[in-house]
Amino acid sequence: MPGSEPWEHSLHIPNDPRAVTVCRRTLRLILTMHGLIGVVDVAELLATELVANAVRHTKGPAALRVHRSGAGVLRIGAWDADPSPPEPPEPFEPALEREDGRGLALVRACADTWGWQPLTRGGSRGKVVWCELAPAGEPVQERSFLTERS
Numbered sequence: 001m002p003g004s005e006p007w008e009h010s011l012h013i014p015n016d017p018r019a020v021t022v023c024r025r026t027l028r029l030i031l032t033m034h035g036l037i038g039v040v041d042v043a044e045l046l047a048t049e050l051v052a053n054a055v056r057h058t059k060g061p062a063a064l065r066v067h068r069s070g071a072g073v074l075r076i077g078a079w080d081a082d083p084s085p086p087e088p089p090e091p092f093e094p095a096l097e098r099e100d101g102r103g104l105a106l107v108r109a110c111a112d113t114w115g116w117q118p119l120t121r122g123g124s125r126g127k128v129v130w131c132e133l134a135p136a137g138e139p140v141q142e143r144s145f146l147t148e149r150s
Helices: 018-033 037-057 103-110
Strands: 007-013 062-068 074-080 113-121 124-133
Touching (some): 037 124
Antiparallel strands (some): 007 062, 062 074, 074 124
16 A cells, blocks of 8 residues: 555575475565555565576575565565576567466566666675566556666
């Protein structure tokens, strides 16, 4: 709900495919506790795709980041230690029959906006691939990812 207090949660995970399930269940709990049960299914799908990509395509640790702005925009991000950009999503239609390679196409199709940004903090490098869900019935304002908090 717009005007509510912003909040943020992070969950650091090892490079282990089982961590994707932990992230999905943790996200469900976080959103339920904040009264956002209406977006849980879509948010779980988005987080699963982002975290699965971080675990599958990198060798180091990863993290799930969830942030809700005071305006009610929900941002879900997956951090990993690889600064390389993610592969661009393929068109969604041809990817439907494939068993993999649909992650970012699903994110692009289900989120209001998405992107990625490289990070450098305290000598650590990496990136965050993120997506946003606007409050029900409200479009997400266009904004540069470089001006957002990471």
